[in-house]
Amino acid sequence: MNESKAAPRPSSREIDLMLVIYLAVIVFSILYPTTFFSWQNARAILNNLAADGIVAVGMMMLMIAGVFDLSVGSVISMIGVVTGGLLMNCRWPVFPAVVAGVALAALAGWVNGMLVARARVNALITTLGNLMMFGGVAILIGGPSIVNLPESFTWLGQAEDPVLGLQLPVWFLIALAGGAHYLLRNSRLFRQLYYVGSNPKAARLSGIRVEQVQILAFTLTGLLAGVAGLASAARFSTAVSTSGLGAELRVITAVILGGASLTGGKGTIAGALVGVVFIALIRSTLITADVKPAWHSVVVGGILILALVLDSVQNRARES
């Protein structure tokens, strides 16, 4: 029996985090008025976060559906070198090479989805295994890296708009996030992600095809990781076979900071973006402040735990 409780205030993690970002920007601008507070720096931060942001959109959908994908880091690396190899070693034209890369990425995501949803292997195990496998494949194919990618390809990562000077991947991220936000609110299919994450059994008994929904989310996430891999190879004109190293943890951290829950059923695309921006901001500031790279993970990890502790304290305060 449930005693009726006060209705919890609507989810506002996005807004909380946005305020924190706002404050952080003010503080950093005062501390580093010349290096931090400049359009130059803002543009660099945005261009650098685009790849993570693209993956975060998929990851948010997965986490809404109650699962997650650790293999995205290796998918990023693998798709970069596969496409690079097709361009440089097999002399494929850009268009088919890109399509093949994206298709392979979607296939990798689909395999994750089949293993988790149909074969019912735990998502952590499945995607951890594939993180290792795809990561190995990337090195087998690419060696350390594939360099001097043709301009007809690097254009995809380096073209800037004339006004703001943002690179193409940033614009892709903006369009993608807008589309995903719209679909998560207004499409029946994408709304099903929330039901599946909230209570898979009840979702199934409501006629929702739970496995298909999860497979769809995995496939999309794999595909987007592939896009991120292409973007990063194109930006640096080089497909590094470890380019995605650690991206999975960065993205999952960002998405959780942005309001996703490991138990599923909640989260928004706005939250995913805010989370990615927040982490990019912290990293950029630490670089500006000339902090040793090892401290970056200490700070980001600490912030993640702090955020969740605050959340849990707040929830308990609300309950009693």
Next chain:
Amino acid sequence: MTDGPLLVLRGIHKRFPGVHALKGVDLDVRRGEVHALVGENGAGKSTLMQILAGVHRPDAGTIAFDGRENVVFPDEHAAQESGIALVFQERSLFGPMSVAENVFAARQPVGRWRRIDRRELESRTRALLDEVGVAVHPDAPVEELSSAQQQLVEIAKGLSLRPKLLIFDEPTAALSPAETEQLFAVIRRLRSQGVGMIYISHRLTEIFTLCDRITVLKDGAGQGTFATADLRPAELVHRMVGRDVELHQRRTDAPPADGRVRLEVSDLNDPPGRRPRLQNIAFSVRAGEIVGFAGLVGAGRTELAMTLFGARRAASGRVRIDGQPVRIDSPADAIAAGIGYLSEDRKEGGLFLEMSLAENMAAVVTARPGSWRYRESDHRRVAEERIRDLRIVCRGPAEPAQNLSGGNQQKVVLAKGLAARPRVFIVDEPTRGVDVGAKAEIHQLLFELARSGAAVAVISSDLPEVLAVSDRILVMREGRIAGELAATQATEKSIMKFASMG
């Protein structure tokens, strides 16, 4: 040990944000007494019991227990140590662990160097299991037991504390009549040993057969304590609900005798080796008819419903709806074919607890073919209508489902199932854990559904309910349909005869 009352609560107040859950409640429990605590969902029974169990602390009021005045239970452990044990309504067992480890969770008998004494653990568990009369092995994993057996293990766990006060919260919800009798025997034995017991149940017959005194709660305030002998059931209900409620009202309109056959099931069989194994299932339900499915827990009623709904696979079987053969491999197929199903477990198989009422009611719609679009405003409007029609007590369509009381949650699940406009509606334990007021309303809803031409199948372990709502009753036993009775001729006795033996 003193001779005074075992437990005296005076003026207990408890506030939660936005709600005054208990408004000065008094309660006395004597030694060797079974004391019923009754009230609608949300009346404050659970909060009061959680205070006794050390989960919450009262904002005002005093507790005297076992001769000690002004007792405070800072946490669950302290309450247990003082001799209060709670048998939970929602099972709190550890599925993969053995019965013995569950009964003595964290209190296993230990030998030298605090090593767990397995032999002692097993023999003490065996003694407790004998006491509650459940024939399971102490080493068996709890998840392999039936839900009735699990409930009895839960009771054995409570007894293992050798409590002075034992609190039962809906202990019979998952039990068959025979198991219920067994439990009552245990309770009566404990009573003769001087244990005080608080018994919470929505089943009035149980309260009148078992309990010595009754305390009524309504909206967080005590409505008085009565000796069971001095109170008639109708009077009790009036005090609980605040108005007269017709208990187990029958259908006023007769079903159309010549209604077309809506649902026809034939030759449905499970593969060998299943338990329960459905065999030779054949029945039909006409448009406008309500068919009750009675039987013991584990007779295969839920399995039959799940099979028809595509959530479970059988080896063979033919299903026709309105004469058309249908193939059902998943709940999605079933819903497309016009079948609706209400799960027996609303929290696990029905509700999206943290999602809003509007979203809950829209769940089935998102899965139906048709437009790809989800229009939030449409769903909110539909939800507002449903909330009004079904008299769901809530703050509005945006309220999360977890904030509602059991009866209102059940109405939300019904609204969700009805959103697909099923022609065949199978409801599994539609009023489990639901108070009398909401129960009568849910029955009316089923009558209306039948009147609108749907074929309705009602699975219920509550015999008075089956007798009241059904036009025809099918009794299941060990996976077969063991008998059929017209509602006008059926009695609890005739149903039980089919249910328990050939």
